[in-house]
Amino acid sequence: MAGRMDAPPTKVVRLVQLGQWDAAMRVESIWQCVSCQTCSARCPKLVDCAGVMDALRQLAFERGAASPAGRAVMVFQRAFLENIRRYGRLNEIDLIARFKGEVFLKSRSLAFLFRDAGLAGQLHKRRKLHLTGEKVRDRAVVERIFERAGAGGAA
């Protein structure tokens, strides 16, 4: 992944070592990171780079300091969590609608809105499109878990 990154993991970790949290939080790389864990598995100094990325994403999220590209990822992940908070399980159609809708409101990109739209038919053909997602029975407890974990309204 490092090839696509604006700052390689070494630079991100360096900023953290120097305590430059603000700079570290604004780096695009933390949103490009796919959490593949390769860096953590191979670091000779036992630095959990993937964990550092997680921590920075969380920090950026809490302080609203994400980079522009980061915001798209964050929008998706927030939509994901919101989805879980509501239904207890992922409702794919709801997630996609919410994510696309929110990005569209910001970017006004129709291309983005309809990209992958063709897949819907394909999925439907393969009985993979589930318009009504699953819900857990005890949704109230999920709501309470989110509340107690400090992710109530924020997600």
Next chain:
Amino acid sequence: MSRIGVFVCWCGENIARTVDVDQVAEACGEMPGVRCAQNYKYMCADPGQAMIREKIASERLDAVVVASCSPHMHLKTFRRAAAAAGLNPYRLEMANIREQCSWVHHDKDRATEKAIGIVRTAVAKVRYNHALSPIRVPMTRRAMVIGGGVAGIQAALDIADAGYEVVLVEREPSIGGKMAGLSETFPTLDCSQCILTPRMVEAGQHPRIKLYTYSELESVSGFVGNFEATIRKKTRYVDMAKCTGCGECQKICPLKRNPSEFDFGMGMRPAIFMPFPQAVPARPVIDKKVCAKIVRNGCGLCEKKCAPGAINFKDQDELATERVGAIVVATGYKLYSIGREQPSAKTTGYGEYGYGKYKDVIDSLQFERLISASGPTNGELKRPSDGKIPQSVVFIACVGSRDNAKGLPYCSKICCMYTAKHTMLYKHKVHSGEAHVFYMDIRAGGKGYDEFVRRAIEKDGAKYYRGRVSKITEENGKLIVRGADTLAGVPVTVETDLVVLASAMRPADGVERLAQKLNIGCDEFGFLMESHPKLRPVETNTAGVYVCGACQAPKDIPESVAQASAAASKVMISFSASELTREPEIARIDEQTCAACFACERTCPYHAIERVELRARNGDLIKRAARVNQGLCMGCGTCVSVCPSKSADSEGFTEEEVYAMVEALA
């Protein structure tokens, strides 16, 4: 009643600034048994020592307390002064009122009070101090060196040249060690064999060096000056005396394709072989694991061909004993294995570099053999998989070293230098070739070392990338090396023909067992422990056993040789007298009260407890008892603490003395 003299030192301002020395001297004058108490600005200087000598004579003192600095500093000085005035030196005691008082306190009144207390304990103790005399142990002026690499050879030659006999034990069939297999050496690029083989021959022919090759230390008993070593001579199947080293057997042996240990598997050798043509001794051995005669009673061609009849298939291991006074350990190193199978659970292999799955990923010692004129390819660099000359080579530093995840956090120290050397030697052989180096830091401290690395980069054009290699894969006969260039901040992919890993240095196999036999320590990685990292770098915690070379820590040839000479000189110092003098402040056991439970024997870390039988004149057994071997005891006092019958005591710190000190403060 004792006649004790107390001498209080000012240490210039060091003590006097914080401690009222007049008051201390005055208080001491009042203490029981004190005949006189004086103070002086510099007690250790000549006038101070003269004052002590004069008072011992004029006041007929039978004990002395010097209240000054730490005994580490000046105990010997003052004891010499006391001895010069005719007082037994062990009747002099020091009270440390500097490190333990004036340097660590500010309040003068309370510091003075404390100083008086410290002196009071010393005065109480010295009344009971026994007059002791140094212990004399006979010294066998003959040394054993374990390991016949460059360090062992150097130590053996130095000791032998000084006129003493040396027993040199090497477990491989030839001496020479790792250095014999190296191509050229940094930072001068002189040929390793050219400088080493004359030394090997010298050691082999030296009238005072007795070589035991293909031999291992079985056990050691005794103590400094009086070791008895048992050496196992492994079965060679070749009569060393009859063999002329003609080499006919190697030519006729039909089993020629066994991976050569000396070439680290880069070349092949027959079942009967000399590891390399310049071997010392120039005598072959038979590999009993592959020889057809030994495995299934076939072949036997070498036996038929050997004109002097030196082949002996009935040969067996032999044990030899040697008496020596000192032992030098120089067992060297091996390289960390990147393979999945690791010798200890503490380390893991390099799956990302293929665990040794790719033939063209080799380690640095294998590369040395591939570029060595004496190597399997006669110095022509051909890669192992298909024999092609690599047009590009990637060198990776810190493989294993400085890698906490793999279990070896230390720096192997020499890899930066030999990697630079490798790039040069490669470029000198393949002018159009590309040398790529991935490194974490360049550590080139040493005379001419950094210049050498710069030469590799600037003159020979090696491409250095600061960053690690993340993964190696193989595609169509090319190795794909993916790594990072952290200076440019970009990932790098290099397609290459050969990868050389600068694997970490680790102590040679079996070093832990050897350390146990010699009762010396090793660190968590198996490197042997020196007695003090700065001031006793070649001594160990067992008297008479010394270390040198890479068995102690990663080091290069110049350092190994220097350390070998240092160890040799320590041996020669101990050989300079026919007897060994040791401090008498060691344990003693009252054999009359000893209950022969031997708890002390089990706990003594120095194996200094012996079992004795006390017999009447007519030979009847009276009782058994424990006795302290005066050559081995280090005076640690462990036996005193475990003895249930209170029969063990430490001279210089007897229970009587220690209780007197405690009571003096009560």
Next chain:
Amino acid sequence: MNFGYYPGCALHGSSDDYEQSIRACLGALGIKLEEIDDWICCGATAAHSLNHKLAIALPARNLALAQRQGCAEMLAPCPMCSGQLLRAGQALASDAALRSEISSIVEAEVNDGPRVLNIIQVFERVGLKALSDAVTKPLKDLKPACYYGCLLVRPPAVVGFDDAEQPQSMEAVVAALGAKPVDWNYKTECCGAGMTMASPETVLELSGKILANAAAHGANCLVAACPMCHVNLDMKQAAIQEYSGARYDLPVYYLTDVVGMALGLSASELGADRHFVLAREA
């Protein structure tokens, strides 16, 4: 043989072909799955990216539910889920204070949760010998590139499964079916994972390299054990081919598909007919 079963959202969503495959395949082996009652989402990447506590609490709730159900071993076929479950389990096991805090957050006592297994481990429980004995249609013509992806083997300290750099366990399973797994280089590289929506180019590039390497090493299909990887390699394969200009047409099977086929099940029984890239002539 019975196992607790945590399907996770993907297997009840667009990757329900994987669940179909698992149920058919394990059913044929006589393995019963007891689904955890009213399980909830593990939180996935979103939780561990945005809220550390949630990333522990969500899996912890599931571990507690499984425990309540009396299940000792639980199959979590999605490596993202199993990774999250394992990570939470380890965090809770080593920290009593966290355990009590999380227990009150999720309104259930979490102690020794069940042992979480991935699908390969289930086959290892069955035993490769027993598996091989059960084969009715040996997969002689199958040359799969076994693809582990990230989370089956990483981080090694969490999953503690196989060898993180040179895994072989999936190869061992497919070899027991008579297939000839190829030796290739991208079996633990990332496919782009959850970037499918947020950063599609990432997926096209990373997954493209994986398909290219598998094809270059003579594979005639891929075998995966992760719903996300399957989406990226199968559903996105057409897009990848368009993006890179290369054609692979490599069917991507779930491990349970190939086991099931060797046991004599049909593609439609396994749901393998619902994949995007289908074998040319099966």
